[in-house]
Amino acid sequence: MRTSLAIIVLTLLVAVLATVPWLVSDYGLGFMINLICYVVLTVAWALFSGTTRFVSLATAAFFGLGAYTVAMLIKVMPIYATFGVALVAGTVMAFVVGLVTLRISGMFFVIFGFGLSELMRELLVWWEITQTHTMGRYVFVPFDTTLIYEHLLGLAVLVFLVGWLIRRSRLGVALLVIGDDETMARQAGINVPFAKIAMFVVSSVFMTIVGAVMAPRFGYLTPNFAFNPLISFQVVIMALLGGMQRLWGPLLGVIPLVLLSELLQVRFPFWYSVLLGLIFMVIVYFLPRGVTGLVEDIWTRLRRLRSSHSDTAMSNAWGGSSLSLPRGVAGFIEDLWLRLVRRQPTGES
């Protein structure tokens, strides 16, 4: 009952979003493209990094791979064929990177991801200067903003669907356990490298395809632009701000930050980076569990003071309320909702 209602509401939402190109101005559509681009990137990032806690800065590497593959091949094959090539390239790169790096953990993995995108950028700059003598490539194809938008929307639906399915699967639980204690994960019978690589590939392929779809939007691409490390950092900050406990959590990080960047970049382009840095520092130093971890703690304490009642085991068990992935704004709203819903039937004084 509740599920079918949710499906109807979500379908309607997607239908409304699909009509956006005919409802808003060109500027509005550009904004929506930017927004959904980051939604897909951030949700895809959280699929892997949110559960396994391997912080990946390789987003730009895969985004750039997708975008630049299209840029390099667009003159020799149709656009959907270039998407196909990007998909294969993304899969292969994610697999190889996963195989090589997922044994290393913590800071080394973070640095590797960052290094990878920088390496690819430098390699392509070198290649274009010394081998092809082109600095920058044009992507002029009959693939207009409306099409780009609809494709991104499709990817967004897909990434949510995949995420939803994975969370209700063995792999989802395996990744949560791996993120918490790898030795124990192995002792539970989980094939740790396989689970990590599988999820890394899924996550990275989404990033690659987003890059590929965005290529015609940019029209003109240089390696420096395609492999912009800011993309990687923004995605991390958006995911941390929104919270990753719920699949839709990252949305609440993406929307405010994309809005903020839109507002600031027009008149104070430099302030955006400064603010982004500040937000990142605030999250990391003071609110490691997301913006609302603090608020949550206060709530819990208040609730304990008011009633000594503890949740029944099963409702607490896997409903997720005691999971402690970074919960962000999403966690806050969820708790608020629970409070509202619970208050009415019980009528506790």
Added chain:
Amino acid sequence: MPALLEVDGLTKSFGGLLAVSNMSLAVSPGEVLGLIGPNGSGKTTLLNLIAGTIRSDAGTIRIGGEDVTRLPNHLRVRKRVNRTFQLVRMPPNLPAIVGVMAGVMYGAEPKHYRDAEGAAAAILAELDLLPKAGYRLDQLTYIEQKRIELARALATRPQVLLLDEWLSGLSPGELEGGMAVVRRLAAQGLAVILVEHVMTAVRALCARVVVMNAGLKIAEGPPTEVLQDAEVIRAYLGDEDV
């Protein structure tokens, strides 16, 4: 009855230190084998080798006649061997039941996600832990943590169970309860290896013990005889546990 677990000539060294040397033992279904010895004698290393937590340098490990020596940890779990750790290992940030669910889904009788929560809850209920299913590790008492970890191990449906000081640090009442659990598991046909310093438990549970010292097996037999063995007393001399 033929042995379920057979260890033959198992050897492991860390650098120059021979932690386990030419170790052989066998455990039958329903048997609780005590594994005792002074600290640092190689008991935990031996458990690590059997469980697949670390790889051996030489020797073979068979479960039900099948050679599992070269299988990685997670595949060995599916060959029905599991363990608890001396320091409880469960996911620290997840509800206790999630670790058990992982065992249910990836163990020797893997279950689909849909059925995992029910199966995990059933295992927790057997250990009187159902009310604690939603708690994190740090919200549980020491004995509850130990039991939750056992639930995780049992979730994979092992036939060989390795308990690393699972009965240590318990109050007398808790110890009784813990021993009853071990007895029940053995009665269900599990082959249990009990690494333990609590000699009352070893005497009560084990018909046979293996004594290790400096990586070597120095004695084997019924606990009453073995504990009077001159070499065993020498190995333990100064150890307050005996």
